[in-house]
Amino acid sequence: xxxxxxxxxxxxxxxxxxxxxxxxxxxxxxxxxxxxxxxxxxxxxxxxxxxxxxxxxxxxxxxxxxxxxxxxxxxxxxxxxxxxxxxxxxxxxxxxxxxxxxxxxxxxxxxxxxxxxxxxxxxxxxxxxxxxxxxxxxxxxxxxxxxxxxxxxxxxxxxxxxxxxxxxxxxxxxxxxxxxxxxxxxxxxxxxxxxxxxxxxxxxxxxxxxxxxxxxxxxxxxxxxxxxxxxxxxxxxxxxxxxxxxxxxxxxxxxxxxxxxxxxxxxxxxxxxxxxxxxxxxxxxxxxxxxxxxxxxxxxxxxxxxxxxxxxxxxxxxxxxxxxxxxxxxxxxxxxxxxxxxxxxxxxxxxxxxxxxxxxxxxxxxxxxxxxxxxxxxxxxxxxxxxxxxxxxxxxxxxxxxxxxxxxxxxxxxxxxxxxxxxxxxxxxxxxxxxxxxxxxxxxxxxxxxxxxxxxxxxxxxxxxxxxxxxxxxxxxxxxxxxxxxxxxxxxxxxxxxxxxxxxxxxxxxxxxxxxxxxxxxxxxxxxxxxxxxxxxxxxxxxxxxxxxxxxxxxxxxxxxxxxxxxxxxxxxxxxxxxxxxxxxxxxxxxxxxxxxxxxxxxxxxxxxxxxxxxxxxxxxxxxxxxxxxxxxxxxxxxxxxxxxxxxxxxxxxxxxxxxxxxxxxxxxxxxxxxxxxxxxxxxxxxxxxxxxxxxxxxxxxxxxxxxxxxxxxxxxxxxxxxxx
Ligand code: ADP
Ligand code: ZN
Numbered sequence: 001x002x003x004x005x006x007x008x009x010x011x012x013x014x015x016x017x018x019x020x021x022x023x024x025x026x027x028x029x030x031x032x033x034x035x036x037x038x039x040x041x042x043x044x045x046x047x048x049x050x051x052x053x054x055x056x057x058x059x060x061x062x063x064x065x066x067x068x069x070x071x072x073x074x075x076x077x078x079x080x081x082x083x084x085x086x087x088x089x090x091x092x093x094x095x096x097x098x099x100x101x102x103x104x105x106x107x108x109x110x111x112x113x114x115x116x117x118x119x120x121x122x123x124x125x126x127x128x129x130x131x132x133x134x135x136x137x138x139x140x141x142x143x144x145x146x147x148x149x150x151x152x153x154x155x156x157x158x159x160x161x162x163x164x165x166x167x168x169x170x171x172x173x174x175x176x177x178x179x180x181x182x183x184x185x186x187x188x189x190x191x192x193x194x195x196x197x198x199x200x201x202x203x204x205x206x207x208x209x210x211x212x213x214x215x216x217x218x219x220x221x222x223x224x225x226x227x228x229x230x231x232x233x234x235x236x237x238x239x240x241x242x243x244x245x246x247x248x249x250x251x252x253x254x255x256x257x258x259x260x261x262x263x264x265x266x267x268x269x270x271x272x273x274x275x276x277x278x279x280x281x282x283x284x285x286x287x288x289x290x291x292x293x294x295x296x297x298x299x300x301x302x303x304x305x306x307x308x309x310x311x312x313x314x315x316x317x318x319x320x321x322x323x324x325x326x327x328x329x330x331x332x333x334x335x336x337x338x339x340x341x342x343x344x345x346x347x348x349x350x351x352x353x354x355x356x357x358x359x360x361x362x363x364x365x366x367x368x369x370x371x372x373x374x375x376x377x378x379x380x381x382x383x384x385x386x387x388x389x390x391x392x393x394x395x396x397x398x399x400x401x402x403x404x405x406x407x408x409x410x411x412x413x414x415x416x417x418x419x420x421x422x423x424x425x426x427x428x429x430x431x432x433x434x435x436x437x438x439x440x441x442x443x444x445x446x447x448x449x450x451x452x453x454x455x456x457x458x459x460x461x462x463x464x465x466x467x468x469x470x471x472x473x474x475x476x477x478x479x480x481x482x483x484x485x486x487x488x489x490x491x492x493x494x495x496x497x498x499x500x501x502x503x504x505x506x507x508x509x510x511x512x513x514x515x516x517x518x519x520x521x522x523x524x525x526x527x528x529x530x531x532x533x534x535x536x537x538x539x540x541x542x543x544x545x546x547x548x549x550x551x552x553x554x555x556x557x558x559x560x561x562x563x564x565x566x567x568x569x570x571x572x573x574x575x576x577x578x579x580x581x582x583x584x585x586x587x588x589x590x591x592x593x594x595x596x597x598x599x600x601x602x603x604x605x606x607x608x609x610x611x612x613x614x615x616x617x618x619x620x621x622x623x624x625x626x627x628x629x630x631x632x633x634x635x636x637x638x639x640x641x642x643x644x645x646x647x648x649x650x651x652x653x654x655x656x657x658x659x660x661x662x663x664x665x666x667x668x669x670x671x672x673x674x675x676x677x678x679x680x681x682x683x684x685x686x687x688x689x690x691x692x693x694x695x696x697x698x699x700x701x702x703x704x705x706x707x708x709x710x711x712x713x714x715x716x717x718x719x720x721x722x723x724x725x
Contacts, residue, residue, distance in 0.1 A: 001026070004051040004060055007035055007044040008080075010096035012089075016047040020060040027063075030071035032099070034064040045072055045095060070289035072098070073308050075343040080304075082339055088700060088717045089329045097329065098304040114143030115160070115169045122166045130155040131163060143172050180284075180293045183265030185235035190264060197229045200371040204233035207347035207369075208240065208312050214347045215338055217318075217363050220373030221382055222353045222582025227257070227544070229373065230314050230349050231264050238265075238294055242311025246297040247333060249320035253543045254297070255521030261297070272298030272305065275516070300325055300333030303340060310344045313337050317544070318350040318359060319575050324722040332720055353582060354575040357568075357624070358631040360617055376586070383553070383584040383591030385609050387600035399496055400488045405554045405594050406500055412552040413504055413533055417589060420535040421493055422542065422580045423556040426462065426510045428454040428492045429485030432470075439476035445680040453512070454491055464679045493556055494536050501534060509537030542580040548587035553580055558595040558605060564674075566724040567629060571620055574604045574613065581608065628664070628691055630720065636696045637721040638686040638704075639673065642713035645682045651713045652684035658706045660699045664691035675725045685724075 005027055006016035019035050027033060031046045043066065080098060084091035117138050121127070134153040138144065144152065150160050163169045193201055200218060207214050220226050237244045248254050251273040262268050270284050270293035287293040289306040296302055300323055315323070315334050323333040334350065335358075341348035350359055350368070363370040376382060388404045395402045401409075401421075412419045431449045432441045441450040443461035450459035452470065460467040473480045485492065490510050497506060507523060514520050520540070526532050527547050535541060535550070561573035577595065585591020597605055607616035625632045638655060642648040652670035659667035669686035676683055688703075690696055700717060709715055 002051075003057055004055075005063070006047045006049045006051045007033060007063060008047040008095050009035065009037060009042050009044040009092050010099060011037070011042070011092045013092050015091060016049050018051040018055060018060055019063040020057055022062045022064070025063075025065055027065065028071065030073060030077060032066045032069040032072075034066055036061045043099065045077075045099065048074075048077060070286070070306060070308070072306055075310075075340075075345075076304075076306055078343045079336075079340050082343065083329070083331060083336055085697065086336075086339075087329055087331050087719055088697060088704075093329050094304075097301060098306065113171045113173065114145055115149055115164065116141070116143050116172055118167045118170045122168055125163075125166055125168060128159075130159045131168075134160060134163065134169075138169075180270050180287050181267040182294045183234075183238055183261075183267050183269065185238040185265065187264065187266040189266065190232075190235070191225070191228050193228065193232070194225065194377065196373055196375075197225045197377075200373060201229045201232035203369070203371060204230060204347070204349060205236035207349075208233050208236040208242075210347070211311070211345060212347070213342045213345050214369060215341070215362070215367070216347065216349050216369035216371060217355055217359055218349050218351045218371050218373075219355050220353060221376060222579065223376040223380060223546075223586045224353075224373035225377040226351050226353075226373060227260065227316070228377075230316075230351060231261070233312055233314070233347075233349060234295060235265075237311040240311060242309050243288070243291065243293070243307045244295045244312040244314070245302060245305070245307065245310060245337075246295070246314040246316065247300060247302060247323070247337060248297060249299075249317045249322035250543060251297065251299045252517045253520050253540060255517060256524055256545060258297070261295075265295075269293075269295040269297045272296055272302040274299065274301060300331075303333055303337055307344070310340075310346050312346055313341045313344075313348040314351060315348065316351045317579075318352045319354055319356040321572065321722045326718075326723060330716065330718045332722070335720065352575075354578050354613060356575075357571060357617060357620055361621065361631045380586055380588070381590050382611065383581055383593045385581055385593040385595065385611070387558075387595045387597050387605055387609060389600050390596055390598050400493060400556055401496055401500065401554070402596055405596060408552055408592065408594055409501065409534070409554065412592075413501060415551075417551040418527065418530070418533055418535065418547065418549045419552040419554065420537065420541060420550055420580075420583060421497065421554045421556055422537060423488065423490050423493055424539050424560055424576070425451075425487075425489040425557075426453075426491075426512055426538055427451040427460065427489035428495075429487055429489055431486040432459060432483055433486060434474040434477060434479065434482045435484045436479040436482040437474060437477035439474055446678050447674070447676045451489065452485055463675065488556065490536050490538055497534060497536060504533040505531065506534045506536060507532040509535060509540045511538065511540060514540060539576060539580075541583065542576055545583055546586055547583055549589075550583055551585050551589045551591050553584040553591070553593045555580060555593070555595045558597040558608075559599060559602075562602065562604065564724075567624075568722070570604050571617070574607055574616060577604070577608055578613065628689060631692075633692050634688075634690045634694065634696050635721055636688045636700055637718040637724070638688070638700075639716040639718060640670070640684045640686070640713065641678070641681045641716070643681050644712060647710060647713050648682045648684060651707065651709055651715070652686065654707045655686055655703070655715070658703060659686070660688070660703050664694050665699065666690070673725060687721075687724075 004018050004020050007019050008016040027046045029046050029048045034041055035044050080094045084094045134155055137153045150157055218226050234244045291308050315337050318334050325331050362368040388402050393402050409419045429452045432452050441459050446461055446463045448461055448463050453460055457470050458467045494508050509523055562569050581593040584593055607613055640652045656670045666689045670684045673683040673685045
């Protein structure tokens with residue numbers, strides 16, 4: 001009988017620690033246990049690493065078993081180790097993402113007392129009709145809380161209390177809320193699939209039945225029925241009694257998706273995201289671990305849930321950069337989802353109308369399967385996309401909507417149809433300056449301009465959240481009434497639209513005007529109900545919404561995303577604008593999209609106008625291949641940051657001097673990050689670029705180990721960076 005085991009703790013240590021098994025206690029890898037560490041008691045998980053037999057048993061601290069928590073299955077333990085090794089994170093930090101939920105509310109908070117009949121009628125207790133009714137209710141073996149029990153039995157509280165006092169009823173711990181109902185794969189809500197959809201659905205279902213790892217790209221224009229199609233793969237997993245995980249980039253904006261799921265399967269899926277209450281998290285986590293939650297739809301963190309029998313993963317909008325987690329453990333949920341699927345031997349479906357170049361290249365090489373839905377469902381035409389050349393037909397001075405766009409909106413509204421204006425910028429103006437002295441309002445803690453939010457009378461930093469009131473006079477020159485907004489945000493566009501279309505009912509959709517998932521759902525419902533005519537929004541409006549009466553989309557500044565100029569600026573702009581465009585004309589009436597741009601000849605604009613995304617992506621690939629840029633090479637970024645600029649620069653310089661070199665290895669930097677200061681900390685960047693056949697992790701480990709990092713400076717490692725800020 002073993003006398004010790006290794007235990008992984010949810011803290012940033014290099015690996016698991018060894019603990020002594022008290023007499024009579026046996027554990028298995030995956031068991032949750034309690035252990036002492038530096039005078040604290042922590043939850044941990046028995047790990048697979050063999051303990052060190054060389055340590056004296058007496059020097060090891062004892063662990064204590066924890067009952068009632070499910071064991072973490074082997075594939076999840078492998079996954080945690082894999083993600084830690086790939087992202088150069090401490091395994092404990094990754095474990096924390098997997099078990100934080102149940103432990104957050106480890107107190108009996110999420111539990112309540114339920115009642116069941118005691119063993120027998122206590123001596124001397126008389127049976128009465130009321131007591132009989134109460135026992136009858138409990139005869140189905142399901143415990144009830146006191147309130148439910150007396151309501152169902154139609155008896156007074158005193159009856160139940162008296163029975164409980166005498167042991168005629170016994171208390172049991174009960175999860176507070178109802179368990180998750182199982183979605184019904186054969187519920188009447190299934191659409192009749194078109195032949196092309198049916199063919200794709202059948203292949204996906206076959207993959208589910210195969211119970212082996214496979215990756216399939218499901219690609220098709222917006223509105224072609226990709227969701228409808230992959231839900232059939234979910235149905236197949238349900239028929240096999242296996243669990244499914246569906247990752248959505250922004251679950252808070254997925255009200256329509258959830259509704260649609262409920263229509264298809266009769267009940268809602270389990271939902272997982274960071275805004276759940278601790279009690280709900282804990283309950284959901286356990287339901288997943290016990291296999292009771294058959295379908296989970298979630299944000300990227302759902303990837304670390306303890307599914308005992310995962311039969312399918314779907315990543316919807318796989319191209320979305322929202323899948324990249326940029327803080328803590330820095331990982332790309334789409335890529336890690338593929339890894340989890342492999343470790344679980346389950347199929348994974350990547351879904352997008354504009355797949356990432358990474359995924360395209362994998363389909364071309366045959367590593368991923370590829371299914372395409374070529375046309376919109378029900379014969380709806382794809383929207384007509386045209387550019388408005390702002391050099392030829394500029395807006396009036398101080399305005400942002402060009403005459404052709406105004407005209408198109410006027411016509412659309414006159415026909416009783418809906419129009420949408422898209423600008424991916426919150427607030428009133430991205431920059432405020434003093435007309436008298438030229439002073440520009442910047443964040444004191446970040447390399448960023450303060451954004452005016454006129455309704456709230458605030459200047460706000462969109463990076464750290466700092467905000468200050470708009471001053472009466474210029475803080476630099478004291479002049480009054482000289483502050484001028486520069487450039488538009490959605491608030492300013494709304495102001496202009498109010499002047500131009502005073503009779504149109506307007507709705508602004510931005511993350512700061514829409515309160516949470518309910519707010520987004522309400523807004524979407526208002527649009528579907530035709531309670532609004534003109535929608536003005538940020539990227540929130542681009543999400544998978546289905547607005548049948550929307551026929552015109554105007555993109556206020558199509559060039560906006562191209563300005564940053566990083567590796568994927570073109571690809572990302574195309575994906576975003578294509579998705580926005582896809583909101584138009586989804587039902588009978590044809591849709592129109594107008595792009596306001598200063599460069600209609602830019603490849604991104606041409607691809608949108610001509611509808612030839614494949615050609616754009618092919619050109620993009622040819623642009624990246626020679627320099628070994630991803631996906632034809634590997635990237636890893638080091639971000640060095642600290643409050644002391646000199647220290648930060650010293651570490652960055654030392655890393656620069658110690659940079660790895662060799663054939664196929666290149667290091668760029670150190671250089672100040674574009675966001676050279678964030679939340680009061682200075683930031684420097686280095687970028688490692690290697691050929692595809694070179695693993696970056698060992699290089700990075702050796703590199704980082706060669707440079708001492710003083711207290712007060714930190715180095716983050718970002719493997720496969722998406723943001724270069
Ligand atoms: P995508 O995910 O490709 O954007 P969706 O699955 O959202 O497309 O489908 C677009 C719209 O068409 C939705 O309202 C959907 O319910 C409807 N739809 C798609 N396929 C069918 C079908 N076979 N029968 C009925 N409605 C369908
Ligand atoms: Zn700031």
